[in-house]
Amino acid sequence: MAVSQLVGAKIHRREDPRLITGHGHYIDDFTRQGAAHAAFVRSPFAHARIKSIDVTDASKAPGVAGVYTARDFKGQLAGTHPAAPAFVADKKYIPERFPIAEKEACYQGEIVAAVLAETKGQAADAANLIQVVYEELPAVMDLEKAMASGSPKVHEGAADNISWDMTYTGPDVSEAAFKEADVVVKERILQNRLAPVPMEPRGVLAEFETYDKKLTIWMSSQNPHFIRLFVSGAMGLKESQVRVISPDVGGGFGSKISPYPEDYLVPALSRLAERPVKWIETRTESLQNATHGRGQFYDVEVAAKKDGTLLGMRMTQFLDVGAYVGTFSAFQACACLMAGGAYKWKGISARTIGILTNRVPTDPYRGAGRPEATHLVERMVDLVARELKIDPVEIRKKNFIQPQEFPYTQNFGLVVDSGEYARALDVALKLAGYDDLRKRQADLRKQGRYLGIGLSTWIELCGFGPSAATAPATGGIALVESAQVRVTPTGSVIVYTGTHSHGQGHETTFPQIVADQLGVPYESVELRHGDTAEGTAFGYGTYGSRSLAVGGVAISKAVGKVIDKGKKLAAHMLEAAEEDVVYEHGAFHVKGSPDKSKAFGEVAFASYGMNLPEGMEQGLEAVAYFDPPNLVWPFGTHIAVVEVDAETGSAKLEKYIAVDDCGNIINPMIVDGQIHGGIVQGVAQALYEEVVYDDETGQLKTGTLLDYMLPSANEIPPLSLDHTITPSPTNDLGVKGIGEAGTIAASAAVINAVCDALSPLGIKHVDMPASPDRLWKMMKEARQ
Amino acid sequence: MKHKVTTTVNGRKHEHEVEPRLLLVHYLRDELGLTGTHIGCDTSQCGACTIHVDGKAVKSCTMFAVQADGKSLTTIEGMAKDGELHPIQQAFWDEHGLQCGYCTPGFIMAAAYLLGQNPNPTEDEIRKGLEGNLCRCTGYVNIVKAVQTAAKTMSTSPARKATVAAGGN
Numbered sequence: 039m040a041v042s043q044l045v046g047a048k049i050h051r052r053e054d055p056r057l058i059t060g061h062g063h064y065i066d067d068f069t070r071q072g073a074a075h076a077a078f079v080r081s082p083f084a085h086a087r088i089k090s091i092d093v094t095d096a097s098k099a100p101g102v103a104g105v106y107t108a109r110d111f112k113g114q115l116a117g118t119h120p121a122a123p124a125f126v127a128d129k130k131y132i133p134e135r136f137p138i139a140e141k142e143a144c145y146q147g148e149i150v151a152a153v154l155a156e157t158k159g160q161a162a163d164a165a166n167l168i169q170v171v172y173e174e175l176p177a178v179m180d181l182e183k184a185m186a187s188g189s190p191k192v193h194e195g196a197a198d199n200i201s202w203d204m205t206y207t208g209p210d211v212s213e214a215a216f217k218e219a220d221v222v223v224k225e226r227i228l229q230n231r232l233a234p235v236p237m238e239p240r241g242v243l244a245e246f247e248t249y250d251k252k253l254t255i256w257m258s259s260q261n262p263h264f265i266r267l268f269v270s271g272a273m274g275l276k277e278s279q280v281r282v283i284s285p286d287v288g289g290g291f292g293s294k295i296s297p298y299p300e301d302y303l304v305p306a307l308s309r310l311a312e313r314p315v316k317w318i319e320t321r322t323e324s325l326q327n328a329t330h331g332r333g334q335f336y337d338v339e340v341a342a343k344k345d346g347t348l349l350g351m352r353m354t355q356f357l358d359v360g361a362y363v364g365t366f367s368a369f370q371a372c373a374c375l376m377a378g379g380a381y382k383w384k385g386i387s388a389r390t391i392g393i394l395t396n397r398v399p400t401d402p403y404r405g406a407g408r409p410e411a412t413h414l415v416e417r418m419v420d421l422v423a424r425e426l427k428i429d430p431v432e433i434r435k436k437n438f439i440q441p442q443e444f445p446y447t448q449n450f451g452l453v454v455d456s457g458e459y460a461r462a463l464d465v466a467l468k469l470a471g472y473d474d475l476r477k478r479q480a481d482l483r484k485q486g487r488y489l490g491i492g493l494s495t496w497i498e499l500c501g502f503g504p505s506a507a508t509a510p511a512t513g514g515i516a517l518v519e520s521a522q523v524r525v526t527p528t529g530s531v532i533v534y535t536g537t538h539s540h541g542q543g544h545e546t547t548f549p550q551i552v553a554d555q556l557g558v559p560y561e562s563v564e565l566r567h568g569d570t571a572e573g574t575a576f577g578y579g580t581y582g583s584r585s586l587a588v589g590g591v592a593i594s595k596a597v598g599k600v601i602d603k604g605k606k607l608a609a610h611m612l613e614a615a616e617e618d619v620v621y622e623h624g625a626f627h628v629k630g631s632p633d634k635s636k637a638f639g640e641v642a643f644a645s646y647g648m649n650l651p652e653g654m655e656q657g658l659e660a661v662a663y664f665d666p667p668n669l670v671w672p673f674g675t676h677i678a679v680v681e682v683d684a685e686t687g688s689a690k691l692e693k694y695i696a697v698d699d700c701g702n703i704i705n706p707m708i709v710d711g712q713i714h715g716g717i718v719q720g721v722a723q724a725l726y727e728e729v730v731y732d733d734e735t736g737q738l739k740t741g742t743l744l745d746y747m748l749p750s751a752n753e754i755p756p757l758s759l760d761h762t763i764t765p766s767p768t769n770d771l772g773v774k775g776i777g778e779a780g781t782i783a784a785s786a787a788v789i790n791a792v793c794d795a796l797s798p799l800g801i802k803h804v805d806m807p808a809s810p811d812r813l814w815k816m817m818k819e820a821r822q
Numbered sequence: 823m824k825h826k827v828t829t830t831v832n833g834r835k836h837e838h839e840v841e842p843r844l845l846l847v848h849y850l851r852d853e854l855g856l857t858g859t860h861i862g863c864d865t866s867q868c869g870a871c872t873i874h875v876d877g878k879a880v881k882s883c884t885m886f887a888v889q890a891d892g893k894s895l896t897t898i899e900g901m902a903k904d905g906e907l908h909p910i911q912q913a914f915w916d917e918h919g920l921q922c923g924y925c926t927p928g929f930i931m932a933a934a935y936l937l938g939q940n941p942n943p944t945e946d947e948i949r950k951g952l953e954g955n956l957c958r959c960t961g962y963v964n965i966v967k968a969v970q971t972a973a974k975t976m977s978t979s980p981a982r983k984a985t986v987a988a989g990g991n
Contacts, residue, residue: 714964
């Protein structure tokens with residue numbers, strides 16, 4: 039790709055003028071003439087039989103247009119909630135899931151009835167009048183108890199509560215490594231259940247046009263084409279009859295990838311009621327029903343030599359699936375495949391067990407599987423270092439995959455495309471002033487203060503993904519990406535992508551790539567996305583840090599096709615041979631004769647005219663799909679400095695350094711923004727956030743933002759960022775993903791710092807969140 | 823029973839008959855069509871609905887519309903004047919102080935009040951001053967920078983300083 043001015047430049051976002059003036063278009067800003075408002079009645083119990091539902095009073099309430107229970111949707115919706123097999127080949131048990139419960143509710147918040155009314159207030163009032171008689175059943179909450187043969191079942195009548203149990207690599211694979219070991223370190227590592235909490239809750243507005251048999255859905259989604267696929271199938275419609283529009287989306291973080299019960303019910307209600315229907319999620323509904331992330335624990339042991347050489351790992355992932363299997367839930371098992379991190383191992387044995395509980399399903403949340411892998415390996419490496427009294431920096435450097443070893447085939451056969459791990463670590467150490475920090479730590483320890491320094495030398499795989507890996511993982515559809523580039527007669531360029539932006543700034547960055555490649559003014563390039571009625575036949579959405587590394591490359595390929603056609607036409611116009619025409623700086627010219635030239639706009643205009651080469655069709659546009667040959671592999675080093683208050687156990691993050699390598703950078707401002715946000719979500723997991731259910735009843739205790747602690751600006755220190763650049767050899771742009779990196783790296787850095795801080799007390803491991811009460815108790819016990 | 827409410831919003835007078843339970847944020851969004859004020863929680867934690875009521879920053883989900891009777895309100899739509907962005911809006915744009923943009927109107931309104939009260943806040947004062955607003959995208963880094971930048975711009979633009987001190991627009 040040509041050296042240019044736009045790629046790599048801090049270009050201010052085009053999205054912003056509408057968003058900073060209050061003129062964005064989020065889902066709740068849409069309405070349709072005559073729309074009814076939907077409210078849902080949800081199970082207050084984690085597990086209950088539904089004995090009866092009395093809708094008499096609700097039906098008579100003011101403004102009510104209809105009351106609906108499961109029976110009413112039987113002819114409207116077919117099939118069960120889609121669950122992709124992902125990386126778990128042996129899917130043992132996927133409970134049937136209809137969008138509305140009929141006889142049994144299996145998590146608190148599961149929908150049991152729906153009301154339509156003229157206003158949202160009336161709908162909510164009427165929903166309160168519906169009388170449901172439940173018979174409470176035992177709630178299955180504890181993962182280990184749930185696996186026992188005598189356990190009550192998450193779904194009545196099920197054989198057990200195991201959704202999957204898959205051994206990637208058996209104990210034999212690491213046997214030799216463990217035999218060689220001087221030291222074996224074991225730990226159980228918890229991954230607290232998290233709520234993604236995009237600031238904009240979900241919402242659906244659906245209009246089924248009875249006589250045209252066409253359905254339009256406006257919704258807050260990361261993934262409009264997949265929603266069209268799923269909802270059309272369930273409603274017995276052709277994909278061509280359904281249009282899904284995902285406008286400005288107020289954050290997603292993975293929670294707006296998969297289809298939800300309301301995504302089916304609201305369109306079905308529109309068809310039943312023959313009028314548009316709107317539903318906007320409340321925050322409590324969101325915390326209760328939007329898919330959660332993490333919710334796992336790991337049993338891990340690591341074998342090492344006395345000199346710090348890592349040898350082998352044995353790990354089992356115990357994953358809380360929730361009451362139903364999320365569409366991409368099994369993707370979280372990729373934590374096993376990434377458990378080796380940035381290091382070389384003789385053998386890794388890995389097994390994943392997906393366990394059903396009476397909680398809302400888990401599904402990908404920013405990082406999905408990779409934050410867990412980083413947390414696990416970075417914690418274990420620190421534990422080994424501590425056991426052997428080696429500095430955490432030294433043990434990492436000793437075991438890194440070395441620059442000359444790439445492409446490196448890791449223990450699970452994945453090929454790591456590129457990396458220079460020690461360089462990123464060195465840059466971070468310098469930025470942090472590591473040696474001075476250690477001195478300061480020693481001084482403070484003399485004063486009885488607990489300062490800790492934590493490292494996370496993270497790697498990830500992203501950019502999903504190659505068809506050979508992703509088509510089997512999703513059950514047939516390869517997660518490649520599509521693009522369409524259309525040039526109008528006056529030379530404007532409209533670019534359509536199948537990805538979706540919900541804060542990532544694609545309207546800005548993708549035109550940067552296109553304008554550079556075409557050599558046309560940035561202002562003449564417009565990006566469109568989020569509407570299945572526009573652009574290519576299918577788009578794959580945004581998740582897994584894939585938009586640039588897959589979608590951006592598809593766009594670049596489509597631009598290449600446009601240039602190719604332009605060359606043919608320009609050659610004809612210039613009366614030259616096609617192979618003699620070159621395209622530079624926005625013009626086609628004959629090699630060696632820069633004066634014999636046609637500007638891009640002239641060629642675009644000519645393409646709609648009459649003087650075309652023999653056999654050429656009018657127009658200047660192209661579609662491209664990009665099937666990446668590999669995933670991309672960003673990496674970096676994060677360093678957290680934490681002081682734990684000796685009296686209160688409160689952990690204060692003092693300083694945070696992040697050096698990330700995502701290959702070539704399109705817009706550094708946006709890259710840094712992604713890292714900032716990602717880090718804070720990881721810090722939040724480490725110190726603040728946890729979805730808590732009552733252990734016995736399965737009642738959600740963190741159902742509002744009063745109880746679920748999102749950090750504010752006041753909890754977060756300034757973050758210091760730097761980069762190294764190791765271009766990815768996997769794609770022509772040399773780019774890797776960056777959307778999830780911060781979250782993948784951060785929890786390990788923070789918890790390693792907390793453990794380092796408390797090491798004088800003999801505390802080796804701390805689970806998340808490292809809240810003041812948890813640390814205070816641990817410190818009190820340690821001092822006794 | 824409905825109640826008559828008279829308000830001045832962004833300089834325009836409005837009269838409506840509203841239900842007593844109608845929240846101010848719903849009045850702005852549903853009655854006046856000012857959808858720039860967002861709703862992000864049910865419990866007044868997130869601050870996405872922050873507006874100015876008689877010059878003070880208020881989470882508009884914590885007030886009933888009837889309580890705003892006779893009051894002067896400024897929403898995010900009232901911040902830019904004659905096509906010119908307010909310095910705080912400009913600073914959020916310049917410093918990449920937003921990603922998904924959903925929390926942004928609330929942050930801009932809260933920041934406008936903060937700078938009206940304290941035109942030269944320290945970083946610590948900015949972080950404390952904005953703790954009633956939640957953002958899930960930016961990690962707050964560039965929001966803090968944006969407020970610092972806006973403070974600088976506004977201190978060199980006396981006209982803006984005066985209007986902000988008088989009521990946030």
